[in-house]
Amino acid sequence: MIYLGIDTSNYPLAIALMEDQTVLIEETTNLKINHSLTAMPAIEEMMKKAKVAPADLTHIAVAEGPGSYTGIRIGLTIAKTLAWSLKIPLHMVSSLKVLAANGQSFDGLVCPVMDARRGTAFTALYDGKTLEPVVGDQHSDFREFLNKAKTIGKPVLFTGADLVIHEGLIREVLGGMAHFSAPQNRLPRASNLIVLAQQSDAQDVHHAVPEYQRITEAEANYNKQQEGQPS
Amino acid sequence: MTEDIYVLGIETSCDETAASVVKNGKEIISNVVASQIESHKRFGGVVPEIASRHHVEQITLVIEEALTQAGMAPNELDAVAVTEGPGLVGALLVGVNAAKAFAFAHQLPLVGVHHIAGHIYANRLEQEMEFPLLALVISGGHTELVLMKEHGDFDVIGETRDDAAGEAYDKVARTLNLPYPGGPHIDRLAHESDGAIEFPRVWLEEGSYDFSFSGLKSSVLNYLHNAAQRGEEIPPEHIAAGFQNSVVEVVTAKAVRAAAQYKVRQVIAAGGVAANKGLRTSLTAAFDEKGIPFYIPPLALCTDNAAMIAAAGTVMFEKGIRGTMAMNGRPGMELASWT
Numbered sequence A: 001m002i003y004l005g006i007d008t009s010n011y012p013l014a015i016a017l018m019e020d021q022t023v024l025i026e027e028t029t030n031l032k033i034n035h036s037l038t039a040m041p042a043i044e045e046m047m048k049k050a051k052v053a054p055a056d057l058t059h060i061a062v063a064e065g066p067g068s069y070t071g072i073r074i075g076l077t078i079a080k081t082l083a084w085s086l087k088i089p090l091h092m093v094s095s096l097k098v099l100a101a102n103g104q105s106f107d108g109l110v111c112p113v114m115d116a117r118r119g120t121a122f123t124a125l126y127d128g129k130t131l132e133p134v135v136g137d138q139h140s141d142f143r144e145f146l147n148k149a150k151t152i153g154k155p156v157l158f159t160g161a162d163l164v165i166h167e168g169l170i171r172e173v174l175g176g177m178a179h180f181s182a183p184q185n186r187l188p189r190a191s192n193l194i195v196l197a198q199q200s201d202a203q204d205v206h207h208a209v210p211e212y213q214r215i216t217e218a219e220a221n222y223n224k225q226q227e228g229q230p231s
Numbered sequence B: 001m002t003e004d005i006y007v008l009g010i011e012t013s014c015d016e017t018a019a020s021v022v023k024n025g026k027e028i029i030s031n032v033v034a035s036q037i038e039s040h041k042r043f044g045g046v047v048p049e050i051a052s053r054h055h056v057e058q059i060t061l062v063i064e065e066a067l068t069q070a071g072m073a074p075n076e077l078d079a080v081a082v083t084e085g086p087g088l089v090g091a092l093l094v095g096v097n098a099a100k101a102f103a104f105a106h107q108l109p110l111v112g113v114h115h116i117a118g119h120i121y122a123n124r125l126e127q128e129m130e131f132p133l134l135a136l137v138i139s140g141g142h143t144e145l146v147l148m149k150e151h152g153d154f155d156v157i158g159e160t161r162d163d164a165a166g167e168a169y170d171k172v173a174r175t176l177n178l179p180y181p182g183g184p185h186i187d188r189l190a191h192e193s194d195g196a197i198e199f200p201r202v203w204l205e206e207g208s209y210d211f212s213f214s215g216l217k218s219s220v221l222n223y224l225h226n227a228a229q230r231g232e233e234i235p236p237e238h239i240a241a242g243f244q245n246s247v248v249e250v251v252t253a254k255a256v257r258a259a260a261q262y263k264v265r266q267v268i269a270a271g272g273v274a275a276n277k278g279l280r281t282s283l284t285a286a287f288d289e290k291g292i293p294f295y296i297p298p299l300a301l302c303t304d305n306a307a308m309i310a311a312a313g314t315v316m317f318e319k320g321i322r323g324t325m326a327m328n329g330r331p332g333m334e335l336a337s338w339t
């Protein structure tokens, strides 16, 4: 079984190839370059290095979001087109869970953080031992979210490339309960993605869509308008 | 005898997710278009983020349907052609990345096509092109006169300096409270009208093949505003007819003058607004009188589709043009010749 894993949810580009339980090759770049330019060339190059042909692939794993709308669409479009073209199963894993896997074996909760501007974040709480969600993926006001996390009363390990933006706020709310992953453990790793994919069911490829965790501004405004209108 | 060439086309530059298989750049084997228009209607126009979301939902379904209808397997294809630009960046990215992944999976050559080259080559699906050729490209995003001396040779001799014709139609339609997309409603109202308000014709400097529609649009708005202040009711069909007369007269006159100056052997219209009845009638009559062959593809090939992308992509493929896995969506892509 050869798995190709792709995570383009945010600035980092994470790709990997695994044969069963063995990581053949893994790459994470954290350069602010458009994934549309870099993702397919990186995949092509990686597969060439590993001497894996497209037809050798047996599974595709992709980070489904949340994250940058454009980023997750690029990853998902590539993943579902490859899976459909090659007639192989597609596995989708939460981009937040992929990040949370960086904190696996932490005795407490793991909180992956992706900044979503205006004091908000895409975030969640996962159990450090089992990686099961304790508080599901969401788009929230980050201060409110931290206040809720505090009431659980367990130590929280934070991870994610955007931690630097929120570190002050996290310390302010959680004080000594807050732990921070080391810088090298803040980027998504596609090997983690693949391992999580191996534990998940395959998706219906045609109906696979990103998990945006947020409706578009146009839809939000439209809904507001509809509510305001006397029916 | 040369072998037949089969190209898969993919188009996602705006609000249609489309895929098609075309044989030898001339014959449609399958042509699938999933329109999002119903979804965008409630917003009164295309919302880019929503368009991108729909493309991801539809893309593999549409490509599969195109192959199924063609009764073809991927290994029977010779190349994959995709709209590289111009268009909405997020929308383009879905088609481009799907095309790259598909081409990679089957180790097929990839070709990136300019959307307007596609619109022009839609005509080749109906009859062979004769050069020199003048193409009038007229749509929601474009108003251009393109001179072609041979395949893949594009010389833009005139273009709009502000709004595209289709954009002006939509804006005027909105002020008349017509539903989106407004172009066809204006065309219909104009057709049914028993009178027309006189609006100015914008010719620009003498000899210019460029267009300008924002002034005309402002004249319409001012006229309506002044009438409202006087408490006058203006029949909307008189506005529609007056606006359409002005657009049609200028576009027809410039196209006819360019065709004569460059002694073209064929004139073709392309793009969504080419489906407009008033424009069709006027252009057909004018070129008939001049004895210059004039063609407009059927409606389904005027509006965005992937057959036109496959048609243009086939000629590029034959010329040896290839895209790489680093192909990106190019929202502001210029129409360049294939050399």
Ligand SMILES: [Zn+2]
Pocket (backbone or CB within 6 Å): B115, B119, B139, B271, B272, B303, B304
């Ligand atoms: Zn178009």
